[in-house]
Amino acid sequence: MAALRFLLLAALAILWTGAARAADRVALVIGNSDYQAVTTLENPRNDALDLSVALEGLGFEVILGRDLTREGMQQSTRDFADAAKDAQVALFFYAGHGFQVGGQNYLVPTDARIARPEDATLQTFAMTEILAALKDSPALKLVFLDACRDNPFGATLQRDGEAGEGLARIGTEADFLFAYATQPGNVAFDGTGRNSFFSAALLHHLYTPGQPISDMMIAVRRDVMTATGGQQIPWENSSLTRQFAFDTGPPDMSQETLFYQVATGAQDDALMRLYVDLYPEGAHVGEAQSWLQTGTSTRSIERGDDAEQARRLWTLAQRSRVRPLLQFYLDRYPEGADAAQARQLLDLLPDLQDSTPAALCERLATHPRDAVAGTSGVPFERLQQNAVAAIQACSAAVTQSPNLPHYVALLARATAASGDLGRAVALYETAADRGDLRAMVSLAQLKESGNGMAVDIPGAMALYEKAAEAGSLDAMNNLAVTLFEGKDLPKDQPRALALLQRASDEGSAQATYNLGYMRLNEVIGTPPEALDFFLRAAKGGDTRGYRAAAIMLDKGGMIDRNPAEAANALLRATAEDDGTVLADLSANTGGWSSDTITQVQLKLAAAGLYTSDVDGRTGPGFTAALTGWRNGGFDAEVLGE
Structure with missing residues (x-):
C-alpha cells in the first residue's frame, strides 16, 4: 500500500507539473513575515496571499509560499523554473526582508541567522537564483520586489562596508521588468493596514482592463507616492520588447462610473448610498443623490435573468476590493459563476469597522486631489462635518506611524476643518519640513492667500518649487501656471512646458x-x-x-x-x-x-x-x-x- 501511495503521489506531482508547464501564465509568490532571528513583519504574509488570489483570478497558475525557510525558497524556485519553461508570462513576487551587499540583492528566509558578513550568502536567498531559474524561459518575465525595508541585520552587515540601504538596481536582459517598492538604494515603509503601500496599489490596479503594464506602474507609483506623501516612490527597470496587460479585456469605464451604473442597474438604495459615500465628488453624485431622494424602492431581481448585471457587479467588486460589494454579490448570486472566488476574496478583506486608525484617517481626511484607487478623497465641506472624528483618527495614526509625516498633514487638514487654523498651520509646517508633498502644497496655498498667516509669495513659490522637484503633480501644475503668467515669478514658458510635460509623463491628466x-x-x-x-x-x-x-x-x-x-x-x-x-x-x-x-x-x-x-x-x-x-x-x- 505504501508503494501504491508513493506512485499515486508521484503521478499527481507529474500531472501538477505538466499543468504548470502548460499554463500560459505562471507565478511564484512569496511573503515572509514570521522571522526567527530578526524583526517580524506584519504585511508580507497578507501581501503574498492577496496577490496570489488576484493573480489566479487573472489566469495565473500560482505557486504560493509564505514564511519560507531557505530550503523552502529554493524548492519553490525549482518548481517555478519548471513551470516557466513553456510559459508566455512568468511573474515573481517577494515581500519580506531584503538587503544588498556589494551590489547584489539578497532575500531573507525566515530561518536566516547572520552573525558575520560572510553569512549573508550562506543564510539568505540571492536574487541571482531567481534570474537563473528564468534564464532559459521564453516568457515575458515580471519581477516585483516589495523587499526594500531597512537591512534587518544592522551593524553585523554594515561592518562589511559594502552593505547598502534597500535593494540594488538589477541589470536585465531582454523581456524583463523589475519593479521595486521604492527606488533602488532607498527603503520602503510597512503598510498601516493589511497590506504594504506597494502591494495595496498593485492589488487595486491589476484588474484595470486593457491597461498596459507601463501605464499600470505609473498608476501604482502615483498611489504609493500619494499614500506616503511622497516619502516612497516605486521604481521599475524594464527591457520588455512587447506589450502586456494583466487584464486583457477591452478598455472599460472608470471604476467610479462602473459603480454608478451597477448601482443604477441594481436599483438598490444601499449600493447607491455606498457610491455617494465612496465618491463624494464623483461625476454622478448629483444624479445618485437625486435618485435616493425620490424614495425609489429596491427592485427584486429574479436569479438567472440578469447575467450581465451579475457579471458587471462581479467585475466591479473584483476591481474595487470593496467588501460591501462582494457581500452584495453573494447575497444576490449565492450560486453565481464567481461565488467561490467572491467568498475567497471576502475572507481576505477586513470589515470597515475593523479599520486601523491610519485607514480611518485616510478615509475621513484625504484631500480630493490625493484620491487613489482605494480612497477617493473628501471635500472640505464634508470633512468639516466629521472634523472631530477625523482629528481623533489622525492623531492616533500619527502615533501609530511616527515615520510617516503624511498623517501629520492629514491631521492638519482635519484641524483646519475644525476651525483651528493656527494649529493647522503649525502642523502643516511640521509635515512640510519632514517632506510631505500635500503639506507643502497646502502651506504654499495658505501663504499665497494669506489665510491664517501673512501673505508670503516668495515663501509659497519656494514651497511649490520644492514639492514639484519631489514629485507633486499639483505643485508642477501650479508652478507651470505661475511661470506662464509671469506674475509671481518671472515669465518662463520653456520651463513651464517642461513642468507640464513631466507632470503628464508622471500621471497628471490635467497636465x-x-x-x-x-x-x-x-x-x-x-x-x-x-x-x-x-x-x-x-x-x-x-x-x-x-x-x-x-x-x-x-x-x-x-x-x-x-x-x-x-x-x-x-x-x-x-x-x-x-x-x-x-x-x-x-x-x-x-x-x-x-x-x-x-x-x-x-x-x-x-x-x-x-x-x-x-x-x-x-x-x-x-x-x-x-x-x-x-x-x-x-x-x-x-x-x-
Whole structure:
C-alpha cells in the first residue's frame, strides 16, 4: 500500500507539473513575515496571499509560499523554473526582508541567522537564483520586489562596508521588468493596514482592463507616492520588447462610473448610498443623490435573468476590493459563476469597522486631489462635518506611524476643518519640513492667500518649487501656471512646458489635457498632435478630453474627419463626465454634424437602447437612449475599441 501511495503521489506531482508547464501564465509568490532571528513583519504574509488570489483570478497558475525557510525558497524556485519553461508570462513576487551587499540583492528566509558578513550568502536567498531559474524561459518575465525595508541585520552587515540601504538596481536582459517598492538604494515603509503601500496599489490596479503594464506602474507609483506623501516612490527597470496587460479585456469605464451604473442597474438604495459615500465628488453624485431622494424602492431581481448585471457587479467588486460589494454579490448570486472566488476574496478583506486608525484617517481626511484607487478623497465641506472624528483618527495614526509625516498633514487638514487654523498651520509646517508633498502644497496655498498667516509669495513659490522637484503633480501644475503668467515669478514658458510635460509623463491628466490645448492653439507643437493628448487625458481621468477629441474628429480640418471615432469619444464622455455632454448632444448645442449624430445613433441602437429612426437628428428618443447609456447601458464592445 505504501508503494501504491508513493506512485499515486508521484503521478499527481507529474500531472501538477505538466499543468504548470502548460499554463500560459505562471507565478511564484512569496511573503515572509514570521522571522526567527530578526524583526517580524506584519504585511508580507497578507501581501503574498492577496496577490496570489488576484493573480489566479487573472489566469495565473500560482505557486504560493509564505514564511519560507531557505530550503523552502529554493524548492519553490525549482518548481517555478519548471513551470516557466513553456510559459508566455512568468511573474515573481517577494515581500519580506531584503538587503544588498556589494551590489547584489539578497532575500531573507525566515530561518536566516547572520552573525558575520560572510553569512549573508550562506543564510539568505540571492536574487541571482531567481534570474537563473528564468534564464532559459521564453516568457515575458515580471519581477516585483516589495523587499526594500531597512537591512534587518544592522551593524553585523554594515561592518562589511559594502552593505547598502534597500535593494540594488538589477541589470536585465531582454523581456524583463523589475519593479521595486521604492527606488533602488532607498527603503520602503510597512503598510498601516493589511497590506504594504506597494502591494495595496498593485492589488487595486491589476484588474484595470486593457491597461498596459507601463501605464499600470505609473498608476501604482502615483498611489504609493500619494499614500506616503511622497516619502516612497516605486521604481521599475524594464527591457520588455512587447506589450502586456494583466487584464486583457477591452478598455472599460472608470471604476467610479462602473459603480454608478451597477448601482443604477441594481436599483438598490444601499449600493447607491455606498457610491455617494465612496465618491463624494464623483461625476454622478448629483444624479445618485437625486435618485435616493425620490424614495425609489429596491427592485427584486429574479436569479438567472440578469447575467450581465451579475457579471458587471462581479467585475466591479473584483476591481474595487470593496467588501460591501462582494457581500452584495453573494447575497444576490449565492450560486453565481464567481461565488467561490467572491467568498475567497471576502475572507481576505477586513470589515470597515475593523479599520486601523491610519485607514480611518485616510478615509475621513484625504484631500480630493490625493484620491487613489482605494480612497477617493473628501471635500472640505464634508470633512468639516466629521472634523472631530477625523482629528481623533489622525492623531492616533500619527502615533501609530511616527515615520510617516503624511498623517501629520492629514491631521492638519482635519484641524483646519475644525476651525483651528493656527494649529493647522503649525502642523502643516511640521509635515512640510519632514517632506510631505500635500503639506507643502497646502502651506504654499495658505501663504499665497494669506489665510491664517501673512501673505508670503516668495515663501509659497519656494514651497511649490520644492514639492514639484519631489514629485507633486499639483505643485508642477501650479508652478507651470505661475511661470506662464509671469506674475509671481518671472515669465518662463520653456520651463513651464517642461513642468507640464513631466507632470503628464508622471500621471497628471490635467497636465496632459493642457498640453493638448496648447497644441490645438499652436502655443507649442501642431494642432494634429492635440488629439492624442486629449484622448490620453480622458483615459487618465480628465473627461474634458473626450469632448475636445470629439470636436476635432467631427469638424476635421486639422485632422481627417472621423464621425465614428467622434461618436465613440462622445459616448464615453456621456457615460463618464458630469452630464455636460449628454445635455450638449440632446440639444446639439455643440453643433455636431449629422454624420456624427448618426454614428452615435447607430451605436446606441447596437446597444439595444435606440429604436427611433437613424436620421442624424436629436429628439426625445435620442435623449432617452443617451440617458440609458449613461445610467447602465454602456457597452465597450459597441465602441469596437
